[in-house]
Amino acid sequence: MTPFLRKILGMNWLLVLVMYGLLIFGVFMIESASRHVSLSAASLGSYSSVGAYFASKQKLFILIGTVAYFGAAFIDYRWIRWLGIPIYGVSMGLMVLAMQQGDSVYQLRLGSLSFQPAQLGITSGILLISWLVQDLPKIHRWFAAPLIRIGTIGLLAVIPFLMVMKMGDMGSALVWIPVSIVALLIGGTPFRHLSCMALISAGIIPLVYFVALPLVSKRGPERIDIWLRMMNGQEVDISGAAYAPHNVSMAIGKAGWKGTGYNATVEQGALHAKGFIPRETAHNDYIFAVIGEELGFRGSLLLLTAFSLLLIQGLFIAFYSRDVSGRLLTCLIVAVFFAHIFESIGMCVLIMPITGIPLPLVSYSGTFVVICMFLLGMVQSVWIHRHAVPEVAEKTAQCPQATLSAPQTLLS
Numbered sequence: 167m168t169p170f171l172r173k174i175l176g177m178n179w180l181l182v183l184v185m186y187g188l189l190i191f192g193v194f195m196i197e198s199a200s201r202h203v204s205l206s207a208a209s210l211g212s213y214s215s216v217g218a219y220f221a222s223k224q225k226l227f228i229l230i231g232t233v234a235y236f237g238a239a240f241i242d243y244r245w246i247r248w249l250g251i252p253i254y255g256v257s258m259g260l261m262v263l264a265m266q267q268g269d270s271v272y273q274l275r276l277g278s279l280s281f282q283p284a285q286l287g288i289t290s291g292i293l294l295i296s297w298l299v300q301d302l303p304k305i306h307r308w309f310a311a312p313l314i315r316i317g318t319i320g321l322l323a324v325i326p327f328l329m330v331m332k333m334g335d336m337g338s339a340l341v342w343i344p345v346s347i348v349a350l351l352i353g354g355t356p357f358r359h360l361s362c363m364a365l366i367s368a369g370i371i372p373l374v375y376f377v378a379l380p381l382v383s384k385r386g387p388e389r390i391d392i393w394l395r396m397m398n399g400q401e402v403d404i405s406g407a408a409y410a411p412h413n414v415s416m417a418i419g420k421a422g423w424k425g426t427g428y429n430a431t432v433e434q435g436a437l438h439a440k441g442f443i444p445r446e447t448a449h450n451d452y453i454f455a456v457i458g459e460e461l462g463f464r465g466s467l468l469l470l471t472a473f474s475l476l477l478i479q480g481l482f483i484a485f486y487s488r489d490v491s492g493r494l495l496t497c498l499i500v501a502v503f504f505a506h507i508f509e510s511i512g513m514c515v516l517i518m519p520i521t522g523i524p525l526p527l528v529s530y531s532g533t534f535v536v537i538c539m540f541l542l543g544m545v546q547s548v549w550i551h552r553h554a555v556p557e558v559a560e561k562t563a564q565c566p567q568a569t570l571s572a573p574q575t576l577l578s
Contacts, residue, residue, distance in 0.1 A: 173240050177546060181479045181480075181542065192529065192530075194428075195456060199448045200221075201429070203220070204446070205219065220530050231535050231540070240550070246544065253290035254290035254293075257287040261330070265332065265333055295494065296495035298318055302314075327339050331383060337509055347501075348497050349498060352494045353494060389520045414513075417436075417458065418466075418514060420459075421462045423463050438455070453525055455514045457469060477504060477507075484497050492551075502541065510524060527539075
């Protein structure tokens with residue numbers, strides 16, 4: 167059996183099936199959610215509807231993501247992690263360039279494709295953290311000190327966090343919080359240091375909310391204030407700033423067990439068809455509201471079950487990782503997916519403020535789908551190469567004299 171065939175047969179096929187199941191489900195829901203998006207006749211071209219146009223573009227990104235997925239899966243992750251430093255530097259430079267474009271969503275265009283460098287920064291940060299936490303102590307034992315490890319993780323996370331907050335993308339910035347927490351936990355930070363950081367963080371929350379947040383985000387404090395008012399049952403302007411959270415939560419709340427049905431019309435009582443769910447962002451930021459309204463509680467429960475199975479598979483693979491780097495890499499990817507899922511669904515059911523963040527593998531999000539599939543390919547790589555011979559064992563095999571020294575000592 168060739169090594170390539172062994173890798174194919176050794177894949178975690180449950181992870182593959184769940185991932186592609188979510189992708190196919192997302193294509194169908196994007197076609198329904200985007201059918202009311204305003205699109206010019208020139209852009210629509212030969213497509214029969216606006217929904218078919220966005221669904222076709224999503225299929226193209228899935229094809230590109232498939233190449234990224236299997237490429238990352240079949241290559242040993244210990245080689246891919248070396249890309250952490252160059253990609254991290256490039257992503258920081260692209261974020262600076264995006265802030266100078268004057269675009270409201272801070273996107274960069276590459277030919278006919280557009281992407282947000284903030285997502286690339288999260289990917290590079292994951293690769294870099296998982297690499298440095300394991301390999302820096304090999305350079306000098308000074309790097310193994312808890313404070314140095316905390317400082318390394320904090321520095322790598324706080325730079326893109328502040329840059330993304332400066333761009334006004336509060337949703338993508340918040341993803342760094344669970345990623346940093348998981349990095350500290352899996353990285354072996356002592357409990358006393360974690361407790362101290364938790365107390366300090368709790369103490370500076372008022373300063374962050376009342377002083378720092380208004381400086382870096384204009385809409386952030388307003389969205390949090392509206393969310394708190396709605397959670398406490400206070401009066402809000404549902405025709406103004408509270409329009410989206412009110413109507414999105416109403417669409418899910420009134421759907422019941424079965425929902426209004428796929429591609430529901432005005433006659434069927436669909437709030438999405440009536441235009442109450444923001445039409446221009448219904449297929450990306452608010453796609454769970456469309457899913458909840460059209461497919462009801464049973465469809466939403468099925469989606470959450472699939473996401474839970476995906477995350478559990480990630481943790482299962484992390485448990486069988488051959489080294490700290492693979493375990494940390496997998497856990498950080500699980501943290502990224504969990505943060506996106508929790509924020510995207512949470513803001514639609516009013517347990518989180520509106521942050522404008524896509525639902526992984528389901529929302530129409532262009533290059534973010536490719537990035538998600540690449541990250542899952544890295545998880546698959548950890549599983550495929552879990553039995554690979556570690557570097558220390560390889561060096562020992564190349565120097566058989568080292569293996570004979572122990573028995574010789576015992577005989578003497």
